[in-house]
Amino acid sequence: MGTIGFALIAENQEENMGEVEGALRIRRFEQPPSPEDFSSLIESSNVPAVFVGVVNDWKAFSSWNPYNGGLDYLEEQVGSATVDAMLSTSAPVFYGDLRRHERVPLSFSTFITSCKMYLQHGDSLKKNFGFGEMLTDPNEAQSTLLDSPDKVYLAQVPILLLDSKERCPLENLMEDIQMPTFLKTKQMSAINLWMNKAQSRSSTHYDPHHNLLCVIAGCKQVFLWPPSASPFLQPMPIYGEASNHSSLNVDNPDLLGNTRVQNSMEDAQKVILHSGDALFIPEGWFHQVDSDDLTIAVNFWWKSVMMTNMSEHMEAYYLRRILSRMLEQEKDKMLCKSSFASLRCKQIAEISNDSPAGDDASDSVVQRDTIKGDAEQHGVILEQLEPFALLALHELISLVHNTINSSGKNQIKESHSLVALDINAEDEHMQTRRENLLLLENDPIASLFWTIEPLVLRKIFQAMVHYFPRTLEALVLHMLSPISAEVLTRKFDEMDQQTTKEQQKEFYQMFYSVFDDQHAAMDAILNGKEIFAFQAYKNVLDLYLGVNDIKIS
Structure with missing residues (x-):
């Protein structure tokens, strides 16, 4: 058994904000895993994991501590370097959107000096802090930095860039960092420094790389969401400059007026990282990071096995496959999220239970479905239908006839054109109408189809072919909405699964006749x-x- 077998704590000690599937729960390890265990059991699962004290033996752990001479040490090592600092008027919240922050060149020595002043006079600096215009002049940024501790964040400052031949300004700090043993086999993309003076928060986002976040000094609180929580986090448009960021206002989210935000908090997991701890954040996992005063961290980025092995000529195929699968899942959600469907099922079930046939009603339909003769070739006689099937047939016929009587045939055609949906229409009322037509509870025909067992619906259609052919014709040609067409074809598929090829052929010939x-x-x-x-x-x-x-022409 590898080290994971001994180190894994059975019960997750991190705080979960809501009910999280067991497979997605964050695990915590008191001992670092072997490279083999990390690759096969942790990285491959694409679920975050906490490694306690994995940074404790780094030189940086003792040398960079701001409360124990660490600021002087850092200034001595790389004080002459110039780094790109993140400057934002939305501080202490830092958003990744380029419109809400800017990068300004800053002397690392100046930043360290401001940290020292904050360490000595933090409370008074906080009182004097105010939100102003962005500082676009580097000299102005240098001169006002000492008075604006919350505005500046050293975020993603490169210590080492493996894909670049240029020397990084902070590369000397590599001497104080040790590659965790379980990452020895990984090909790193970058190693970065993260350092803040005052408390700060990074906006919710995901990274396109696997990430190991190592806290050297201070404390970080990390909220995490799986990629499947994207709908609740309102990601920025994929074509935008900050497509990996959520559009939610993390500083003041509208929890009461936004269902998506409420759902996002239910899916969140919270991890608290103390100095010495590390957190594995798989690619695609959304995370929001809150940092205490004078927190210093280093992170390692590397490409996942899947992204490394994905051939460029296959990307278009995988894109279509993934979209197709997500499309089918969304169609299922659109049908199943309706509470009205459950109510209709209950009503039909009550009627079915009250019928003389009792619990054997469905069985009798299945048995008679195999009967040959006139009933099979020319349609089922009404007496063969159970009471609840007769009721459904009556309701279906009434829906068609009431529409014809109230609207007239020409208007039925117009209604059908509306049902067919002009998806290029810009009118807001039409958009609302279109969306309503795609809800099961707003479509009596779709909700009726939804509640009828496939073989029972088959018998109803056979009866309509024999006794009410024009009603069936009007139903299909003029009254099928998009959602009723979807439900009908699903019922057809279920019928096919329960009948023979010969029975299928006979039914569809009869239906379309x-x-x-x-x-x-x-x-x-x-x-x-x-x-x-x-x-x-x-x-x-x-x-x-x-x-x-999105529109189509």
Whole structure:
């Protein structure tokens, strides 16, 4: 057994903000794992992990401590270096969006001097701090830094860039850092310094690399969300400059008025890192980091095995496969999130339980489905339908006839064109109408289909072919909304799974025989299904990529 077998604490000691799936719960290790265990059991799971005290034996752990001469030591080592500091008027919250911060060249010695002053007079500096305009002049940044401790953050300052031949200004600090043993086999992309004077918060974001965040001095509180929580975190548009950042206002989130924000807090896990601790943050995991006064950290970035091995010529294929899978998941969510569907199921079940056939009603339908003769070839006689199936048939016919009587045939066609959805329409009312038509509770036909067992619905259609062919024709050609077309095709698929190939052929020949133009009937069903899928596709782009204005011509 590897070191993980002995070091893993069974119960997660980090605080979870909500109910988190067991497979995604953050684990904590009192001893560092072997390189083999880290690769096979931790990194491959793509779930964060805490390593306690893994930094304690670094020279930096004792030499960089701001409360024990560490600031003098750092100034002596790299005080002459010039670094890019993050400057922001939104401080103490630092957003990754380029419009909300700027990078200014800053003498590391000047920053260390400001840290020393803050260490001596922190409270008074906090009182004098105010939010002003961004400092675009480097000289102004240098001169006002001492009076604005909260505005400046040394974020992602390179100590070592493996992909660059240029020497990093802070490269001398590498002598004080030890590569954790379990990362020895990894090909690093970068090693960075993170240092702040006053308390600070980095906005919620994810990184395109695996990340090991090591706290050398101070304390960090990290909130983490899995990539699947993207819809709740409102990611910036994928085409933007800060596409890996959440658009939520982490300084003052609207918890009461925003359902997504409430859900995001339920999915969050909180980790507190003390000096000496390290946190593995897998690629794609959103994280928000709060840092105490005078906190110093170093992080290691490296590419995941999946991204390293992904061939460029396969990216388009993987993109389509992933989008297709997410599209199917979103379609399922659109159908299953309706509370009305559950209510309809309960109502139908109560009617079914009150029927004379009792619990054997569905079985009798299945048994009679195999009966040959006129009932199979020309349609089922009404007496063969159970009471709740007769009720569903009556409700379906009433829906069609009431629409015809109240609107007229021409207006039914117009209604159908509305159901077909002009997806390029800009009118806000039309957009609301379109979205409502894609909700199960707003569509009586779709909700009725949803509650009927596939073989029972098959019998109902057979009865309509035999007794009400024009009603069936009007239903399919003029009254199928996108969501009812989606539900209908799913019911067809379920029917096919429960019948033989010969029975399927006979049923569909019978079903489409009522239409003068069978291709028009099939187009009506497939067009509605594709419109439903397109809305699901738009939802995926909005929820996961921050794109909500896609149109097609």
